[in-house]
Amino acid sequence: MIEITSLSKRFGDFTAVRSLDLVVPAGELFGFLGPNGAGKTTTMRMIAGILQPTAGRIRIAGHDMVAEPLRAKRALGFIPDRPFIYEKLTGIEFLRFSAGLYGEAGPDVDRRGHELLALFDLEPWRDELVESYSHGMRQKLIIASAFVHRPAVIVVDEPMVGLDPKSSKILKDLFREYTRRGHTVMMSTHTLEIAEGMCDRIGIMQKGELVACGTMDDLRASTGADDALEDIFLRLTGDRVARELIEVLDA
Numbered sequence: 001m002i003e004i005t006s007l008s009k010r011f012g013d014f015t016a017v018r019s020l021d022l023v024v025p026a027g028e029l030f031g032f033l034g035p036n037g038a039g040k041t042t043t044m045r046m047i048a049g050i051l052q053p054t055a056g057r058i059r060i061a062g063h064d065m066v067a068e069p070l071r072a073k074r075a076l077g078f079i080p081d082r083p084f085i086y087e088k089l090t091g092i093e094f095l096r097f098s099a100g101l102y103g104e105a106g107p108d109v110d111r112r113g114h115e116l117l118a119l120f121d122l123e124p125w126r127d128e129l130v131e132s133y134s135h136g137m138r139q140k141l142i143i144a145s146a147f148v149h150r151p152a153v154i155v156v157d158e159p160m161v162g163l164d165p166k167s168s169k170i171l172k173d174l175f176r177e178y179t180r181r182g183h184t185v186m187m188s189t190h191t192l193e194i195a196e197g198m199c200d201r202i203g204i205m206q207k208g209e210l211v212a213c214g215t216m217d218d219l220r221a222s223t224g225a226d227d228a229l230e231d232i233f234l235r236l237t238g239d240r241v242a243r244e245l246i247e248v249l250d251a
C-alpha cells in the first residue's frame with residue numbers, strides 16, 4: 001500500500017506538486033496520467049525516497065519514508081524513466097548487485113534472477129556485458145532488477161517505452177499477477193489505452209494537482225459522458241491543443 005498525505009514539492013517559487021492526497025491499496029494497479037510537466041515524475045521520485053518533499057508524508061507498506069527510510073525503501077521497487085545502469089556488469093551481475101543493495105544475496109537471489117531473465121527472454125544474454133544490450137533489453141533488465149528483492153510495492157515511470165509487443169505483454173501480465181497476489185503497482189503512462197485496459201484505478205494530474213481519480217466508471221461519471229479515456233483526459237486537462245494545432249496549420 002502507498003499512502004500519500006498533503007504531499008507538496010516546490011522548486012524555488014514553482015510548485016510542482018501541490019497538497020497531494022492519495023492512497024493506492026494493496027492489490028491495486030494504479031495508473032498515473034497527466035500532461036507533460038504535470039508533476040508525475042516528481043511525485044514518483046518522492047515516493048521512491050530519492051527526492052525530499054517540501055511538505056507532506058509518504059508511507060510505503062505502513063513504513064514512513066522519513067521516520068523509517070530503510071524499511072520503506074526495502075518494501076519498494078522503483079523503475080525510473082531514465083534509469084542508471086552499470087554497463088560493465090553482466091545481466092546476472094546487475095541483478096545480484098541490485099539485490100545486494102537490499103541486503104540480499106545467495107542462491108535464492110540467483111534462482112530468482114535467472115527466472116526473471118528467462119521471463120524477459122534475457123537468459124541467453126545473462127553473462128554478456130550490459131553495454132552490448134539494446135535499449136529494450138536494458139529496460140527489461142531494469143524492470144527485472146526492481147522485482148528481484150520481492151518488494152510489496154512497485155513504482156514505475158513509463159514502463160512500456162521501448163519494449164517490443166511481446167515484452168509489453170509480459171510486463172502487463174507480470175503487473176496483473178503481482179497485484180493479484182496482493183502487491184501494489186503505481187505506473188505512470190502516456191499511453192491511454194494501456195491505462196484504460198490494465199489499471200484498476202486511474203489518477204489524472206494537472207499542474208501539480210490530482211484533478212480526477214477513480215475507476216473508468218468513476219471518471220466517466222465525473223465528466224458526465226460515456227467517453228473513452230482519451231476524451232476524459234482531454235476534457236480534464238484542456239482540449240485547447242486541437243484548437244492550437246488548427247491555428248498553427250492555418251497561420
Ligand SMILES: Nc1ncnc2c1ncn2[C@@H]1O[C@H](COP(=O)(O)OP(=O)(O)OP(=O)(O)O)[C@@H](O)[C@H]1O
Pocket residue numbers: 011014016034035036037038039040041042043
Ligand atoms: N529539479 C527541478 N528543478 C526545477 N524544476 C523542476 C525540477 N524537476 C522537475 N521540475 C519541474 O516540475 C514540473 C513537473 O515535472 P515532472 O517531471 O514531475 O512532470 P511529469 O508529469 O513527469 O512530465 P512528463 O510527462 O513530461 O515526464 C515541470 O515543470 C518541471 O520543469
